[in-house]
Amino acid sequence: MTVNIDIRFVLNGRTVQASVPADMSALALLRDKLGMTGTKLACGEGECGACTILIDGESVNACLMYAVDCDGREILSIEGLRTEEVLSDIQQAFVDHGAIQCGFCTPGMIIQAKYLVDNNPTLSLEELQRGLEGNVCRCTGYKKIFDAISDVANAEA
Amino acid sequence: MTAELKSDQGPEEYAAPSTIEEAARLMADGDALILAGGTDLKLQTGEGRIPYKKRLVNIRRIADLRGVTMDSGELRIGALTTMTDILKDELLGDMAPILAEAANHFASSQIRNVATIGGNICNASPAGDSLPALLVLDGEVELTCFDSGALTNRRVPLKDFFTGPGKTVKRAEELLSAVCFAVPEQRARARFLKSGPRPALEISVVSAALSALRDGNEVFHVRLAFGAVGPVPLRAMATEALLEGKTLTPQLIEEAVETLMGEISPIDDVRATAWYRGHLASVYLRRLLSDDC
Numbered sequence: 057m058t059v060n061i062d063i064r065f066v067l068n069g070r071t072v073q074a075s076v077p078a079d080m081s082a083l084a085l086l087r088d089k090l091g092m093t094g095t096k097l098a099c100g101e102g103e104c105g106a107c108t109i110l111i112d113g114e115s116v117n118a119c120l121m122y123a124v125d126c127d128g129r130e131i132l133s134i135e136g137l138r139t140e141e142v143l144s145d146i147q148q149a150f151v152d153h154g155a156i157q158c159g160f161c162t163p164g165m166i167i168q169a170k171y172l173v174d175n176n177p178t179l180s181l182e183e184l185q186r187g188l189e190g191n192v193c194r195c196t197g198y199k200k201i202f203d204a205i206s207d208v209a210n211a212e213a
Numbered sequence: 214m215t216a217e218l219k220s221d222q223g224p225e226e227y228a229a230p231s232t233i234e235e236a237a238r239l240m241a242d243g244d245a246l247i248l249a250g251g252t253d254l255k256l257q258t259g260e261g262r263i264p265y266k267k268r269l270v271n272i273r274r275i276a277d278l279r280g281v282t283m284d285s286g287e288l289r290i291g292a293l294t295t296m297t298d299i300l301k302d303e304l305l306g307d308m309a310p311i312l313a314e315a316a317n318h319f320a321s322s323q324i325r326n327v328a329t330i331g332g333n334i335c336n337a338s339p340a341g342d343s344l345p346a347l348l349v350l351d352g353e354v355e356l357t358c359f360d361s362g363a364l365t366n367r368r369v370p371l372k373d374f375f376t377g378p379g380k381t382v383k384r385a386e387e388l389l390s391a392v393c394f395a396v397p398e399q400r401a402r403a404r405f406l407k408s409g410p411r412p413a414l415e416i417s418v419v420s421a422a423l424s425a426l427r428d429g430n431e432v433f434h435v436r437l438a439f440g441a442v443g444p445v446p447l448r449a450m451a452t453e454a455l456l457e458g459k460t461l462t463p464q465l466i467e468e469a470v471e472t473l474m475g476e477i478s479p480i481d482d483v484r485a486t487a488w489y490r491g492h493l494a495s496v497y498l499r500r501l502l503s504d505d506c
Binding site for chain 1 (some may be wrong): 221222223224225226227229248251252255257258265269271272273297321322323324326327414426456
């Protein structure tokens with residue numbers, strides 16, 4: 057039988073405790089166990105980026121991460137970006153630029169965008185494009201996504 | 214649902230040690246599977262390609278296994294050093310930029326943030342992106358195990374480490390703790406090339422690395438390695454021997470290509486045909502030898 061492990065971590069600023077099977081993914085923990093469905097499951101093999109979350113400030117594919125490895129760490133998922141009734145600047149830029157079509161890639165795009173903007177104060181278009189290589193949009197809305205993120209990057213520069 | 218909740222094929226025990234000794238003790242019975250970044254392991258166990266063992270040992274909390282150090286003319290990369298770490302590391306950027314070049318073509322930003330060099334080596338994919346670069350740097354892996362009450366280390370040259378796709382000489386009770394190589398001579402030049410339909414997130418159709426000292430058109434200390442042209446990442450030693458100490462001429466380069474074709478054993482698979490892989494390997498060899506490497 058697969059062993060269950062008690063873990064404790066910070067999710068979007070709040071401490072969470074859970075008992076998880078040792079082979080569970082962080083994505084299954086978020087979606088199926090905690091009901092946080094903002095983080096999407098698409099390819100399930102680290103190719104598409106729909107499940108991107110930040111862990112200790114680094115972006116990762118939640119589908120390839122073990123839930124047990126969340127123990128003692130800090131996770132930010134898309135649900136943690138909004139404060140009260142205000143969207144984060146990246147979310148607002150996506151709305152303003154119409155950078156959302158079906159919306160399925162959006163949570164992962166926005167989290168990865170936050171990682172890129174937070175870690176590169178002079179984010180160029182090329183760096184942005186390379187940084188989003190692991191995020192797939194099948195509505196082919198990349199232009200507006202790049203525009204939205206560039207706006208935020210330039211505003212912060 | 215992510216269809217994972219009902220799994221009963223998972224490990225019976227789990228541990229997240231914080232020291233190398235603890236980890237080696239947990240591996241001593243040979244019934245432990247190592248978790249580092251998890252990007253290969255999660256997929257391979259999920260698809261049933263790799264069965265879990267009794268114990269899952271998460272080594273990510275062992276601080277001593279992460280980072281790049283230099284000592285007595287040798288560079289040492291801890292097994293847990295991530296591809297992002299390698300991409301940003303100043304010491305490696307100065308001394309062995311070919312590794313940053315390989316890391317830059319490695320999967321995506323999200324995967325580079327967690328995927329470790331030790332994991333890329335132990336996964337032993339013939340297409341592993343860091344492997345041709347480590348091979349031309351004459352890399353050696355350090356294997357640690359807990360034996361007769363003490364930690365013991367042994368070193369294995371990377372060129373002798375791989376025995377087949379996913380297979381290495383590492384024993385089940387051994388932990389790969391680091392990969393080491395002599396600081397390359399300052400005038401050594403190394404290049405890495407990788408082919409796929411996209412610049413990143415691509416399993417190489419063919420990858421290639423060359424390191425050499427160049428004196429005018431003569432090449433010395435030639436190290437040549439290819440990925441995805443056979444069952445293991447290949448050091449093309451016959452081609453190296455042919456080139457060693459010679460003056461590069463168009464004729465010599467064609468002889469080298471011919472020798473290389475005899476050394477590689479590419480296969481047909483979903484990514485390319487054996488013929489195409491051979492063709493690409495020849496193109497890459499010509500390119501590496503013509504560039505100012």
